[in-house]
Structure formats: C-alpha cells, structure tokens
Amino acid sequence: MSTKKRLLIIDDDPDFVEVVVSILEKADYEIDAKYNPDEGFAALKTGVYDLLLLDVLMGRGAEGIMIARKISDDEKLRETPILIITGMREQIAFLFPGQPVHPSFVPIDELIEKPVEPDLLLEKVSTLLKMAEERKTLSETK
Numbered sequence: 001m002s003t004k005k006r007l008l009i010i011d012d013d014p015d016f017v018e019v020v021v022s023i024l025e026k027a028d029y030e031i032d033a034k035y036n037p038d039e040g041f042a043a044l045k046t047g048v049y050d051l052l053l054l055d056v057l058m059g060r061g062a063e064g065i066m067i068a069r070k071i072s073d074d075e076k077l078r079e080t081p082i083l084i085i086t087g088m089r090e091q092i093a094f095l096f097p098g099q100p101v102h103p104s105f106v107p108i109d110e111l112i113e114k115p116v117e118p119d120l121l122l123e124k125v126s127t128l129l130k131m132a133e134e135r136k137t138l139s140e141t142k
Contacts, residue, residue, distance in 0.1 A: 004028060004029060004030040005029050005030065005050040005051065005129055006029075006030045006031075006032070006047070006048065006049050006050050007024060007029050007030070007031050007032070007049060007050060007051045007052070007053060007125070008031075008032045008033075008034065008040065008043055008044060008047070008049045008051075008052050008053070009021065009031060009032070009033045009034070009052075009053040009054075010033075010034050010035075010036075010037060010039075010040030010041075010043075010052070010053070010054050010055060010058070010064070010067065011033075011035070011053070011054075011055035011058070011085070012035050012036055012055065012058040012059070013055070014035060016055075016114065017033045017035065019116070020053065020085070020116065020121065021033055023116075023118045023121055023122065024121075024122075024125065027122050027125075029125070032047065032049070036058060036059060037058050037059050037063040037064070037066070037067055038059075040054075040067065041067055041070060044067075044071065044077055044080070045074075045076075045077070049080060050080075050081075050129055050132065051080070051081050051082075051083065051125060051128055051129055051132070052071070052080055052081070052082045052083065053083050053085055053125075054067060054068065054082055054083065054084050054085070054108075055084075055085060055086060056084060056086040057086070057087075064084065064086075068082055068084070068108050079132070079135065079136070080132075081109045081110075081128040081129070081131065081132045082108040082109050082110075083108070083109065083110050083111070083112065083124055083125065083128055084108050084110070084111040084112070085111075085112055085113075085114060085116060085121075086111065086113065086114060087113065087114035087115075109128055109131070110124050110127075110128055112124055
C-alpha cells in the first residue's frame with residue numbers, strides 16, 4: 001500500500017500543470033491532473049485525495065471558485081484542503097491586503113500566485129497536508 005500523499009491539480013493550462021507536476025513528483029507526491037472543471041470535480045467525487053490544487057479561471061470564467069464552493073457543500077469532500085494557484089491575485093475582489101482570502105466568499109485554505117516558486121509551492125503543500133492530518137487526528141479522538 002502506498003503511503004504517498006495523493007494530490008489533484010485542476011488547471012486548464014497543460015504547460016503550467018506539467019511544471020507543477022514535475023515539482024511535486026520530485027518531492028514524492030502522487031499527482032493526478034485534470035484540465036477542466038467538470039473532469040476535475042468528477043475525479044474528486046470518485047477518488048481519494050489529500051489535497052486539491054485549483055486554478056481560478058477555467059472554462060467559462062471563475063469556475064475554480066465554483067468548484068471550491070461545491071466542495072464546501074459536500075459532506076464527503078469538505079475536509080479536502082484547497083490550495084488556489086492563480087495568476088490574478090491583484091484583480092480578484094475577495095483578497096484584502098495583508099489578510100487571508102475572505103472565508104465567506106470562497107472556501108479555500110491557501111492561495112499562491114502564478115508563476116509558482118517551487119520552494120513556496122512545496123512549503124504550502126506540506127503545511128496544508130500537516131494541518132489536514134492534525135484536523136483528522138483531532139476528529140478521531142473526539
């Protein structure tokens with residue numbers, strides 16, 4: 001049985017996905033990639049993932065936000081940590097300088113900007129996975 005953490009990336013830019021997958025596989029993560037929101041959400045519903053890396057702008061617009069909202073409404077999926085990776089930080093109204101993403105607008109755990117710095121990506125992924133493990137451990141001890 002594999003002990004590697006399974007990550008899913010949903011992003012419609014194949015070149016960007018290739019770079020991120022390369023970075024994460026070198027760090028010994030198991031990666032699945034989907035290139036459109038519908039396939040990505042279907043993968044989440046049928047697979048088991050430890051973390052979701054999600055682009056905001058895909059398909060008809062900000063479909064990444066819609067996926068994040070669907071996840072928060074789904075009892076099975078809502079514990080999956082979400083890392084938004086976007087190139088539009090300064091253009092999105094739900095970010096406030098010096099503040100985390102506004103939780104009532106989009107339910108995510110963390111956001112980083114494109115282009116992604118490999119060390120920052122690995123740091124954020126590691127931190128989110130540790131936080132998820134701690135939450136899981138706490139819920140199991142209750």
